[in-house]
Amino acid sequence: MLLAWFLPWIYKLITADNQSYPFTYFSCINKSFCYLDMRGEEIMRMDAKGRVYTEAEFDSILPMFYYRQLIKDDRLPDSINNVAISPRQISTHSFFFRYRPADMNTPGIKLYPLFESMGKRVDLKMPGDVFRFNNAIEFINPENNKVLAEKSMQFNKPFIKRDFAFPPRLVAGNPSIRKAYDEGWFIIDQHYRVFHMKMVNGMPFVKDTRIDSSLQTKYIATTEYPSKLFYGFLFDNHNQLYVISTENYKLIPVPTPAFSMQTDEMLIMGNMFYWNIEVTSDKGQTTCVVDVNTFKKSDSISFPAAFTGPAVQKWIFPFTLSFTSPTHKYVMPRIEVFGFGYLISGIMFAAVYYILYRKKIRSFNAFLYLxxxxxxGIFGFISLITINPLKQLS
Amino acid sequence: MVISLLAVALMLHLYLFSKMGRAFRIAGKEHVWDVIVNRNQFFFSDLRFFPLLAGTLTGLFQFIPEIIQNRLKLMLHLPLTEKRIITCTLAYGSGVTILLFLFQFAALLTGLQIHFANEIIISTVYTVLPWYLAGITAYFLCTAICIEPSWKHRLVLLLISIGLLKIFFISGFPAAYQKIIAYLPLITLIGISTVIHSVIRFKTGMQD
Structure with a gap:
């Protein structure tokens, strides 16, 4: 088993290459994908039609991405597609959202800070306590490690009033004061009802969002972006992405390339006109573009992975064992089987063993070794060469 | 040797809790909780290799003199069953190691109980338990290597031991072993089985 862990690790160490893709962004000027390819010796700036651009031209056709460079060069247009634009508007509507499978598969400590959402100061302040959920919400003061009974009771009441089924399945929020404002936490109860909780002027705000519980929401990422157009992103049980609108928690489905939350990464690069939704899997990278007004997919582009799957491993190793994974922060054994292709090398290894020890291979046990x-395969060969049981038989 | 290890364990604890106290004074308890909970910082990383070292040293100090002075051969021919002799010897060594670890672990839990919520304590336990299991496993593997009569097999055992012990140190991320913590003692059982294998080989006088 150790060989099944060690040998593939050595193989990967020797052969692994960086899997990279061109940077892809949809141009709101020429309405096509443009990409910056740094995989070759030269940096290529092209669009999907094959037209090559200089660096300055590339800045111009992607004003939503390179707007700061355009401001510096005094080349930012006043309007695009008959829509007046300003640097502030572009900045307010631009965002980058990244989802990695490890975001979901990470051991975490289930204690959360609840910030004041209507603070009088610009900067957010640490609240001085943290909360936990068991069969009720409970606030703890880190200074003395004691439960704040009064505050706990005060915040527990609205949950009981709204029939919240404790303990929650998911508590989603940004536990950081480095954000523009605070929207508190989205909490999924045992019946897949989604609640929104925040603290407003020291008082609890708990609202049943009425998001369809039949979606069996799997993951929520609260965003707290400057545009304040939506609370965050929601993934349902079928990996469908939705936007949670700030208009009464309305869910808007967002088309994406084929996506699995367990294995694939997603990057959303949003701007005033379009969202570029990029999904990277072991098969390659696909980016689709969504119009922000209609939330309809208008175009997509794909780049296949340069190398796919265990091409050589399947001929050498019967299986591989690994304890870590890029999609998990948990250490656990993962066995990957590649089929029976390895039997060819296994027979070859048995033949080599026979040639090496042919004078000693007489007994039934010796044939069992072969x-x-x-x-x-290689695992049995190395272990028998090392232990050399034929010496004991002779 | 046991007293020296106990002294080191104590000093390490004093150092860890002094470091934590300093962080509490400088940054405040709320900030320390925040970095532990939200930034995945682990305050007791300095403890990581102590159990491994303690287990290895206990094994080496217990068995190297026996092997060098050929006392193990005599011991295995005492008028007691071989099983009993080996069980008593290993029980003493592993017992001392486990007691040392229990003492240190209990002191750690006591300190944590005062300053942290249960969630943080549980995460800490999931993080440090693999290190203590590594220490116990290291004791048995070290013993097996010492008892093994052939140098070639010792080398093989050493490589296997490194591989087995590496499993306990694959990730330093807090509570990364949470999902397999119940299965990790199986590696310790493999360690015990290697000792039995080495004893059988020693008793039968295997030279290869």
Whole structure:
């Protein structure tokens, strides 16, 4: 088993190459994907039609991405597509949202800070306590490690009033004071009802969002972006992405390329006109573009992965064992089986073993060893060479 | 040797809790809680290799003199069953190691109980338990290597031991072993089985 862990690790160490893709962004000027490809010796700036651009031209066709460069060069237009634009508007509507499978598969400590959402100061302040959920919400003061009974009771009341089914399945928010404003936490109860909780002037604000519980919401990412157009992103049980609108928590489905929350990464690069939704899987990278007014997909572009799957491993290793994964922060054994292709190398290893020890291979046990090597391939071969049981038989 | 290890364990604890106290005074308890909970900082990382070192040293100090002075051979021919002799010897060594770890672990839990919520304590336990199991496993593997009569097999055992012990140190992320913590003692059982294997080989006088 150790060999099944160690040998593939060595193989990967020797052969692994960086899997990179061009930077892709949809141009609101020429209405096509443009990409910056740094994989070759030269940096290529092109659009999907194959037209090559200089650096300055590339800045001009992607004003939503390079607007600061355009401001510096005094080349930012006053309007795009008959819509008046300003640097402030572009900045307010631009955002980058990244989802990685490890975001969901990470051990975490279930204690959360609840900030004051209507603070009088511009900067957010640490609240001086944290909360936890068991069969009720409970606030704890870190200074003395004691439960704040009064505050806990005060915040518990609205949850009981709204029939919240404790303990929650998910508590989603940004536990950081480095953000423009605070929208508190989205909490999914045992019946998949989604609640919104925040603290307003020291008082609890708990609202049942009425988001359809049949979606069986799997993951919520609160965003707190400057535009304040939406609370965050929601993924349902079928990996469908939605935007939680600030208009009464209305869910807007967002088209994406084929996506699995367990294995694929997603990057959303949003601007005033379009959202570029990029999904990276082990098969490659696909970016689709969504119009922000209609939330309809208008175009997509794909780049296949340069190398896919265990091309050589399947001929050498019967299986591989690993304890870590880019999609998990948890350490756990993961066995990957590649089929029976390895049997060819297994028979070859058995033949080598026979040639090396042919004078000693007389007994029934010795033939069992050959069968063992044929079935376990390189792992059995190395272990038998090391232990050398034939010496004991002779 | 046991007293020296106990002294080191105590000093390490004093250092860890002094460091934590300093962080509390400088940054405040709320900030320390925040970095532990939201930034995945672990305050007891300095403890990481102590159990491994303690287990290895206990194994080496217990068995190297026996091997060098050929006392193990004599011991295995005492008028007691081989099983009993080995069980008593290993029980003493592993018992001392486990007691040392229990003492340190209890002191850690006591300190944590005062300053942190249960959620943080549980996460800490998930993080440090693999290190203590590594220490116990290291004791048995070290013993197996010492008892093993052939140098070639010792080398093989050493490589296997490194591989097995590496499993306990794959990730330093807090509570990364949470999902497999119940299965980690199986590696310790493998460690015990290697000792039995080495004893059998030693008793039968295997030279290869």
């Amino acid at each position: 069968t063992w090597i044929a079935l376990t």
